Every structure is written in C-alpha cells, then in structure tokens.
Amino acid sequence: MLTQPSGRRSEARGQPQTNQREEGEDIGAEHEAAMLRLTQDQMLVNQALVEKIFACERAEAALRASEKKLHDLLAHQLATREDERKRISRELHDTLGQNLLALRMDIVMMHQETTSRHYRLRDRIGAALDNVDVTLRSVKQLLGELRPSGLELGLLATVEMELRKFTRASGIACELSGNPGIDDLSIGEEEIVTLYRALQECLNNVFRHSLASRVNVRLEAHDDRLEMSIVDNGIGFDPAAPRKANSFGLLDLHERVARHGGKLIVKGARAHGTEVVLDIPIATASADSSGPPAIG
Known part of the structure; x- marks a missing residue:
C-alpha cells in the first residue's frame, strides 16, 4: 500500500x-x-x-x-x-x-x-x-x-382729579387711598405721566368692558419703588386669553412701565373683577415739571 x-x-x-x-x-x-x-x-x-x-x-x-x-x-x-x-x-x-x-x-x-x-x-x-x-x-x-391738568400738584392730586372726572362721566364710584408717605415723595414728571396714562387706560377698560360699579385705586411707597393698584368689581377676564386683533392697550402699558424699569401685573378672573398693579422705581422730579396752567 x-x-x-x-x-x-x-x-x-x-x-x-x-x-x-x-x-x-x-x-x-x-x-x-x-x-x-x-x-x-x-x-x-x-x-x-x-x-x-x-x-x-x-x-x-x-x-x-x-x-x-x-x-x-x-x-x-x-x-x-x-x-x-x-x-x-x-x-x-x-x-x-x-x-x-x-x-x-x-x-x-x-x-x-x-x-x-x-x-x-x-x-x-x-x-x-x-x-x-x-x-x-x-x-x-x-x-x-x-x-394732566394737575400734574404740577403731584401724583395724588393728578390721580384724584382723573378719578373725579371719570366718576362724573361714567357714574362709577371711585375710591383713592394711599399710605402717608405718598405726599412727601419726589416723583419725576415722566413717572407721574406713566402712572396717569396707565390709570386712563384701566379706567377706559372698566367703562367699556367690566360692567363694574366701583373702582378702588391705591398708591403705596416701598423704599425706592412706587406701586399703584387698580381694582374693579366687574365681570373680570382671563389674562392668559389670546389678545384680540387691534387691541394694544395692555401692550402699550407694558412698554410704558418697562421703559422705567418697572413691571405690570394683571390679575383677573371671571365674575371676580380685575386688578392691575404697576410697580416702578421712584426717580427725582425733573427740572421742567410744570404743565400748562388751567384755563378759566
């Protein structure tokens, strides 16, 4: 093999x-x-x-x-x-x-x-x-x-005159309150005008939409900040709801307040009224703080 x-x-x-x-x-x-x-x-x-x-x-x-x-x-x-x-x-x-x-x-x-x-x-x-x-x-x-015709008289006088005018025109009762230090504050003209325009816009909304019978406005001073709250007893609304077309009132207020380094808070609920709070820093009064005198 x-x-x-x-x-x-x-x-x-x-x-x-x-x-x-x-x-x-x-x-x-x-x-x-x-x-x-x-x-x-x-x-x-x-x-x-x-x-x-x-x-x-x-x-x-x-x-x-x-x-x-x-x-x-x-x-x-x-x-x-x-x-x-x-x-x-x-x-x-x-x-x-x-x-x-x-x-x-x-x-x-x-x-x-x-x-x-x-x-x-x-x-x-x-x-x-x-x-x-x-x-x-x-x-x-x-x-x-x-x-505002009472601008040279200070914030309280300006707000009070606007509330009286609003009550005469609308029939809605208004109440103004504030802590004792408000009269002693030195507030700049621009800040007063901002608060006045905010008050105007809020009162206009109350008259047009809220069906309220009373408005309470309170002014408070906290150190170097001033707070104004505007509360009505109307039907309220939802602040989170989408903004209506061509509705720029609150947006205008936000911009006005932000311009001074402040903040705007809007609280509302159906059938429980609306509260608008403005908080702005207090500045010294400007040199030109007098508006035109009243006529008549």
Whole structure:
C-alpha cells in the first residue's frame, strides 16, 4: 500500500491554518475600515451639530438684539408722543385758550353795555357768549386729554382729579387711598405721566368692558419703588386669553412701565373683577415739571 510523503501531509495541515489567518486578517481589516468610516461619519455629524449650535446662538443673539432695538424704538415713540402732546397742549393754551378768554371778556363787556331796549342784539350777544363758553370747555377737556391738568400738584392730586372726572362721566364710584408717605415723595414728571396714562387706560377698560360699579385705586411707597393698584368689581377676564386683533392697550402699558424699569401685573378672573398693579422705581422730579396752567 502506497503512503503519502510526510512533507505533503504537513503542507496540507499548514494550509488551513494559513487560510484562517488570512481570513482573520481580512475580517479585522474590514472591521477597522468600518470603524474608520463610522468615526468619520460621527465626526461629520458632530461638526454639523456644532455648526447648527453656532447658527442657533447667532440667531438667538440677533433676535435679542432685534428685540432690544424694538423696545428702544417703542420707548422712543412713547417719549416722542408725550413730548408732542406737551407741545400741542402748551400751544393750545397759549394761543387758542388765551384768545378765547380775551374774546369772552369782550363779549361780556358788550353784553353789560347793551341796554334792554336792544333785546335782539342782547340775545345774540348772550348766544355768542354761550358758544364761547362751550368752546372753552371743549378746549379745557382737550387739554386734559393731552396733558394732566394737575400734574404740577403731584401724583395724588393728578390721580384724584382723573378719578373725579371719570366718576362724573361714567357714574362709577371711585375710591383713592394711599399710605402717608405718598405726599412727601419726589416723583419725576415722566413717572407721574406713566402712572396717569396707565390709570386712563384701566379706567377706559372698566367703562367699556367690566360692567363694574366701583373702582378702588391705591398708591403705596416701598423704599425706592412706587406701586399703584387698580381694582374693579366687574365681570373680570382671563389674562392668559389670546389678545384680540387691534387691541394694544395692555401692550402699550407694558412698554410704558418697562421703559422705567418697572413691571405690570394683571390679575383677573371671571365674575371676580380685575386688578392691575404697576410697580416702578421712584426717580427725582425733573427740572421742567410744570404743565400748562388751567384755563378759566
């Protein structure tokens, strides 16, 4: 019987081991290549994420800058609006108001010098005097809308006069209260005007929407801050409800208060009335703190 040479047998035994090593090396190379591709893909993903984060940060910074510019623009518009109101108020008082007063004095003198024999002329002069008085009242009302007439008297007087005017026009009772230190505060004109405009807007909302029968206004001083709360007993509303189209009253108040570094809080509930709280820092009174004097 023929036997295979021992050299061939050893070669046959070594060949599978070589193939296994080569297959193992091929598998290792494939794994290494796969890991390299995975690492490269992960690096690309990380780079894309980093670029996305940087883009979001730039967009956020641009948004904050745009928001600040918008607030600055609104604050500038509010200040410009008040300056324009002040200018128009003074011009109306110094021109139209004074001319009407002079005209009234002349008509009164004519009415006094006209005898009863000229009753027709006397009646016409009396009618002219009535027209002048109506016009004077309209000018005074317009001046009050443009600029609070009691501004030079301080915050309490300004608020009290506005509440009396509101009660006469609406029939809604108003009550004003405040701690004893309010009269001794030195409050800047701009702060008084801001509180006055806020009070105007709140009273307007009470008259138009609340169905209230009473409004309570309270002024309190806390260290270097002043707080004004306006509470009504009306039907209330939901402050979290979406803002109606073309309704900018509360937004305007927020901007006015934020302009002074203050805050505005609105609390409301259905059938439980509404409370508006303004909290602003107290500034010293400005040099030009006097508005136009009253007419008549």
